[in-house]
Amino acid sequence: MKNSPAFVIGAGAILFAALAFVPFYVDGYGLALAIGIASYTILATAWALFSGPTRYISLATVAFFGVGAYTVAVLGEVLPWPLVMLVAAINGMLLALVVGLSTLRLAGIYFVIFTFGLTELIKQLVTWYEVKITRTVGRYVFLDIDQQTIYWQLLALAAILFLVGYLIGRSRLGFALRIIGGDETVARHVGIDTTHAKVALFVLSALFMTLTGAIMAPRWTYIDPAIAFNPQVSFQAVIMALLGGVQRLWGPVLGVIPMTLLFEYLNANFPNYFILILGIVFMLIVYLLPQGVAGAVSSLRAWSRRDGKSVEEAR
Amino acid sequence: MKNLSKLRLSYALCAASLALIAASPALSQESVRIGYVVSKTGANAGGATTSTIPNYELWVHEINEAGGIQVGDQKLKIEVVEYDDRSSSEEAVRAVERLATQDKVDFILTPWGTGNNLAVGPIFDKYGYPQIAGTSVTDRAPDLAKRWPNSYWLLGTGGSYAEGFVDLLVKLREEGKIGDEVAMASIADGFGIELSTAGRTALQENGFKLVYDQTYPLGTQDLAPIVNEVKALNPDVFIAFSYPPDTLGLTDQARVLGFNPKIFYTGVATAFPLYKDRFKDAANGVVSLGGIDPNDEKVKAYIAKHKEVTGKEPDRWASFMTYAGLQALQQSIEQSGTLDKEKVSEVLRTGTFDTVLGNISFDNENRQVPNIFTVGQWQDGEFVGLVPTDKEGSGELVFPKPEWPAAQ
The missing domain is CATH 3.40.50.2300 (Response regulator)
Structure with a gap:
């Protein structure tokens, strides 16, 4: 009953509908925090959607994010908003398709390095184009999209992402990916088209990252390659997802929320020692929560169940 | 032990969220x-x-x-x-x-x-x-x-800085002190591109010839090729719309390679005290953005x-x-x-x-200060504002740029 798809999707829909009322109850800062949490929830969940089951660590999150942001910077004042989003989606998916087809045959570590390089490559390409062709580095995004609308767009995107993620988890594709993550050779031997499965998921994950960038761009008014393709975004998404746990769809959220609050707390109270303390916190997380919060919750549950049993046995 | 640390972590997180809620505004002024x-x-x-x-x-x-x-x-x-x-x-x-x-x-x-x-x-x-x-x-x-x-x-x-400098060049050419040939290098980033675009337009409008017009990427370490290439062209004026690391690098290279045009202009960080500290007498005559009236x-x-x-x-x-x-x-x-x-x-x-x-x-349409120094020059340990020339306290250009002193 509790795990029936109708129940899960219904509960999710109610939760997201409730979250849509957040802007009416918080002030500007609360909304800014909610936007931060929502955007990283999408980035980290979309990252885990692909990297969780396949175990390919991608550092290209911001490459797609930046492509989305730049699409808005270039077309934002020219095309109507839904069309801009559509173009951003197409750009992101095309890029992911090319990258996926050419790299997903690479084994683990090479893939990590490639995706990291990809961000830099795209950043340099955009810079080159702006310097040589348009002769302006730095674009202005003068769009009248207020913070509430940004939040609602992010929330809607997150709802779609969770729905898609849930459905994939129950589909043949999701099953195939878990086998690939377990052992790719075995997967190939049982007749799974591993490349197609991986590329399909990579493109899907990139689509959500691209749209997040597109939605966030009007928030900054000004975009240049360094702002749009800031590698910190990729690292933060990975760290948050790992803290939360990548084996479950809802895992990354458990990393995003405490991490965002922690960043805020540290920055507010120790602005001069932020990086130092952050480094220590990261080490503690990796040391204490190797399976992420979701993993810790599961093992805690298993532990209490076993504990209960042993009490009964003692009787 | 492990649980204790977990507990501490959760305390820290609780404290974090509490502190977020309880950020206290000042009550009375x-x-x-x-x-x-x-x-x-x-x-x-x-x-x-x-x-x-x-x-x-x-x-x-x-x-x-x-x-x-x-x-x-x-x-x-x-x-x-x-x-x-x-x-x-x-x-x-x-x-x-x-x-x-x-x-x-x-x-x-x-x-x-x-x-x-x-x-x-x-x-x-x-x-x-x-x-x-x-x-x-x-x-x-x-x-x-x-x-x-x-x-x-x-x-x-950005335009005001580039145009202010080109005005200065136009005046020098009228006095017959420099020719038409100008070399320009700029960093491929917001500031460099904005200024070089404005500079290029102003130079071409005034009939200057850009014998060298190149950009270099952010974080370029080896600047000797740029200086060598420009030196071979022997222009009277060298302009670099550069960022701090390359401002220092270009000055260093020009000095080492003995490239001493009549006007030597570098970008951000030229007006920083660290430039004077690093180059001492060699900074003399270098032109850049900004400037002050040292007698004020x-x-x-x-x-x-x-x-x-x-x-x-x-x-x-x-x-x-x-x-x-x-x-x-x-x-x-x-x-x-x-x-x-x-x-x-x-x-x-x-x-x-x-x-x-x-x-x-700020009582103007652009909400800017209309009369600021856009071009300055290091003169005996002070970065003197030159342009606009009609601004009170503006200095005279030292021309041509003195020879680089021998490296210590």
Whole structure:
């Protein structure tokens, strides 16, 4: 009953509908925090959607994010908003398709390095184009999209992402990916088209990252390659997802929320020692929560169940 | 042990969320709360720790030492709330929201740089805070002033710097001191491209010939090829719209390779004290953006005070705009006799302020200071403002640039 798809999707829909009322109850800062949490929830969940089951660590999150942001910077004042989003989606998916087809045959570590390089490559390409062709580095995004609308767009995107993620988890594709993550050779031997499965998921994950960038761009008014393709975004998404746990769809959220609050707390109270303390916190997380919060919750549950049993046995 | 640490972690997280909720606004007005968000870390930290942070500290120190700001009939000391945006636009936006709605500060000082000032513009505007940007060079300043009526752009447009310099070249050519050939290198980033685009247009309009016109990527380490290539072309004028590391690198290379054009112009950081400290006599004759009137008493007093309080001299460009902006803010608070943002903004828009840049007013369409030095030159240990030539206290160009002294 509790795990029936109708129940899960219904509960999710109610939760997201409730979250849509957040802007009416918080002030500007609360909304800014909610936007931060929502955007990283999408980035980290979309990252885990692909990297969780396949175990390919991608550092290209911001490459797609930046492509989305730049699409808005270039077309934002020219095309109507839904069309801009559509173009951003197409750009992101095309890029992911090319990258996926050419790299997903690479084994683990090479893939990590490639995706990291990809961000830099795209950043340099955009810079080159702006310097040589348009002769302006730095674009202005003068769009009248207020913070509430940004939040609602992010929330809607997150709802779609969770729905898609849930459905994939129950589909043949999701099953195939878990086998690939377990052992790719075995997967190939049982007749799974591993490349197609991986590329399909990579493109899907990139689509959500691209749209997040597109939605966030009007928030900054000004975009240049360094702002749009800031590698910190990729690292933060990975760290948050790992803290939360990548084996479950809802895992990354458990990393995003405490991490965002922690960043805020540290920055507010120790602005001069932020990086130092952050480094220590990261080490503690990796040391204490190797399976992420979701993993810790599961093992805690298993532990209490076993504990209960042993009490009964003692009787 | 493991559980204990987990417990501690959860305590820390609880404390974090509690502290977020309980950020307490000042109840009665016993002090003026001033907030700022600057890049203490990350790519922008170099600029922020040169031009922005020392001036904020100096200003707060001076006011508190004097007993506070005169607001109506009371003297209120300044209480500072500061955050680090880690050189990220998103962090800057969120931290300014926090200053406005959680900390409820009376006034917010601006972040460092063009990108972050544009990012936080809508937030300043939404909550009615005046935004006095001392470190943003943007050609869209008129648009911005229209969009955000409480914003002020003290550092001017990229075009004004490039055009000011080209005017100087035109005059030299009329006097028969230089020919038509100019070499220009610029960094492939916002500032370099904006200035080189404006410079290229102005040079071509005035019939100069660009014998070299190249960009180089951010973070270029080896600048010798550029200097070698330009040296072979032997132009009278070399312009580099460069960033701090390459400003130092290009000067170094030109000196080592003996490239000494009649006019040698480098970009950001030329007006920094570190340039003088590093090159000493070799800095003599180098031309760049910015400049001051070294004989002005206010300028002298400001430099001395800056050195006394922060331990180092201010740069001869954006530091002055930043500090002048702070003085304008202080005077508009004192003149309006209130901390009411709207009333203070009204004075800021229409008043005249006695600052380190002289008597300035923002009562113009672009919300800029009309008459600032756009071109300066190192002359015997001081970076003297040259252009606009009709500005009071402007110096004479030392021409041609003296030979590089032999390396020590």
